[in-house]
Amino acid sequence: MREWWRDAVIYQIYPRSFQDDSGDGIGDLKGIIRRLDHVASLGVDAIWLSPFFTSPDLDMGYDVSDYKGVSPLFGDINDFDALVEKAHDLGLKVIIDQVLSHTSDQHPWFQESRQNRTNDKADWYVWADPKKDGTPPNNWLSIFGGSGWQFDTRRHQYYLHNFLTEQPDLNFHNPAVVDALLDAMKFWLERGVDGFRLDTVNFYVHDADLTDNPPSDWEVFPNNPYEAQDQEFSKSRPENLEILKRLRDLTDQYPDRMMVGECGEMGDKQVRIMGEYTSGGDKLHMAYSFAMLSPEHTAEHFRHTIEVFQETAPDGWPCWSFSNHDVARHVSRWTPKGADPEAVARQSIAMLCSFPGTLNIYQGEEIGQTQTDILWEELQDTANAQFWPEYKGRDGCRTPMVWEKDAPQGGFSTSDKPWLPVKAPQLARAVDTQEDDTNSILNAYRRTLAFRKSRHELRYGKTEFLDLPEPLLGVIRSEEDSAITGIFNLSNEPQRVVLKKELRPVGPMVGSVEGPVPGKSGKSDDCVVDLPPFGFVYLDGKAEI
Template identity: 65%
Template sequence: MREWWRDAVIYQIYPRSFQDDNGDGIGDLIGITRRLDHVASLGVDAIWLSPFFASPDKDMGYDVSDYTSVSPLFGTIEDFDALVTRAHDLGLKVIIDQVLSHTSDQHDWFLESKKGRTNPKADWYVWADPRLDGGPPNNWPSVFGGSAWMFSPLRRQYYLHNFLTSQPDLNFHNPAVVDALLGEMKFWLERGVDGFRLDTVNFYVHDAKLRDNPAAEYDDMPGHPYGAQIHMYSKSRPENLNVLRRLRALTDQYPDRMMIGEVGDDGIRQVELMAQYTSGSDKLHMAYSFALLSHDHTPDHFRRCIQGFMNEAPDGWPCWSFSNHDVQRHVTRWATAPTMQDTVAKQAINMLISFPGTLGIYQGEEVGQTETDIEFHELTDLGYIDFWPDNKGRDGCRTPMVWDADAPNAGFSEGDPWLPVKPPQAARAVAGQDAQNDSVLNTYRAALAYRKSRPELRLGDTTFPTLPDPLLAVSRTYEGICLTGVFNLSDTAQNIQLAEGAKATGPLSGEVTGSELILPAFGFAYVETTADTAAFA
């Protein structure tokens, strides 16, 4: 029997920004539950909830202080149970974030660990002696800038933090740490969650010898020092596979559950890791890629990412998305002018449904949401504040969901929202698009319905017919039928000659004149042929 997650479209909800129910300006679990009908109306299969656990919120919940408690900001455990029940009633699976590579420095485990070198949790985090000159033990950098090591006066040692100094890394070389984390995950499995999204899954295990990372090759110094190294020893270690096997053994005890891991690494290494982590049946069910979350909007880029994964992991499984809570929204990244934003949004979803694997959608994407311009005094994302304005951080993609342009804060909250709702974003509210047949919102619904109706898009083999730039073609073949999506990744119209017998079918942004397919700027079409017939002349 085919697993549900292989055909799934997963809708990511950022709880802080989805719907505020109690008027404090911060989204909550009750608010999410109230809006699940909208999510279900899109035709998605599952929701992924970013962290809602107890946390001091130095990194917006990705610094967990208690893995089995709901933060009062978001509600109660009873609110979570009600959310799961309602989601399941609507036919939606529930996936929750698990931030296992590190905790908050306010977690009880770390508070005990830092007291000294002989307490029961002394070895639960990555501690190391200073060099003779008092400096950190090696050259590993933090993703958020500076050294990945912070000195603790109590222990006279450094602890590892790959992210903020308030996010100390757990020591996965200690089996007791993995045992404890498995127990925390079991708590949520028993509450009926259908899967886990594993944050920074390739950061779990560090090099036990703490060897220096080698320098990367580059012509100009990267804008962020993290890019100046090959992160050979600080992450993506081969020992990580054994940890994944232990996590998989736990989830396999529960029917129909899954794990999707967030894999972030450099270039082709990311594809190789996705392949390693999803090959066979004893590790991750699928891997979530950063590969398509970039500014690269060229046919070659999409082909290389997808074909690279297919070549490296013929029995693995990917999850592709264009936006999430960590990157600039793709409409802003890819549109060559503001007038092109809706057109790019419509093309994006019709292109995404042509890709093999599981698909991910980030809240607001379905209304063509653009990046919010955040001013310095409005910043809340402290991780990148030192890089302002070259890197404006992640607040711009995390601003509240917009429901009704005529309501206060576009229907998100009656209170003062934690991030501002600005007019360009409010103008894209759900209510204004709901009844418009040609809106971005209804384009998303139609595209996802088309994917469900076409087994070629869910089950078919994948090839990439050769077309000249800026055209991308993705063919999906199943039981003698070939369905080819063709996409103009430019703001200039393109003409394509269809082969004899090829016919346009399904979503179409353009026109067919005789045997000529005319795609406008950022246009798209689907062409149907038999499996042994070419789509293009």
């Protein structure tokens, strides 16, 4: 029997920004419950909840201080249980974040570990002596800037932090640490969660010898010095595979559960690691890709990314996404000056639905939401403040979901000041303005997701590509004796494609298909596809050029 997650569409909910029912300006679990009918109406199969655990929130919940606790900001454990029940009643699976590579420095484990070098948890984190001149043990850097090491005066040692100094890294070379994390995951499995999204899954194991990282192959020095290194020794270590196998052993004890891992790497290396982590049936069920979360928006990029994964992991499984809580929204990233962002939004979901694997959409993209322009005085993502203004952090993609155009704060909250502002460009795309408009982005998402679900070729089929020139992407999905072809114009200029045989258009489309017309041979068997800026068509059958 085919696993449910293999052709699932997962909807990411950022709890802080989805719906505030308490009136404090911060979204909560009761608010999510109230809005789950909207999520189900899209035709998705599961929700992914970003962290709601007990945390000091220096990194918005990705600094966990209690793996089994619900932050009072979001509610309590009873609210979580009610959310799972409501989701399951609506036919939605529930996936939750697990931030296992590091904890908050307020976690009791770290509070004990830092006291001295002899306590029971002394080796639960990555501690190392200074060099003789007092400098850190090696050259590893933090993603959020500066050294990846912080000196602690109690132990007279440095501890490793790949992210904030307040996010010390756990020591996965210690089996007791892995046991404790497995116990935390079991707690949530017993409460009925259907899967885990594993944050920074390739950061778990570090090189025990603390070897210096070599420089990366940069030509212009990056804004963030972290990118000037190839993190060969600080992450993506081969020992990580054994940890993933232990996690898989746990989830396999529960029916129909899954794990999707976030692999934080660049370029082809990330795609290869995705394959390595999901192949063999004994590690992750699938891997979440960053490859399509970049500004790059070319046919070659999308084709290359998928083909590299297929070549390196024929039995692995990917999860593709265009937007999430860490990157600028794709409608803003990919809409060139003078182009129509709604055209980009419609094409994006149509293109995503043509890709093989599991799909992920981020709250708000179903209404064509754009990136919010955040001012310095509005900044909440202080983890990245030192890179301002060249990089304005992640707040712009995390602003509240907008439900009702004429309600205070767009229906998100009754508070006069939500945690991030609701601004006019975002308010204009409120859900209630799109519900009854058949041409809205919201209804385009519903139609496109329903179309994907109705076509077994798009859910199960093998994938190949038409050899089309830029800016045209042609994706063929074939299953047994049937096929479907998607053709996408990734530009703001009209494009024409001439095919060798007539194919009938099916499903959503923004363009026209004419045929048969006289072909090169003089026979009337050619098919002409005309695509406006960011247009697309699906064709019933395997196209040839």
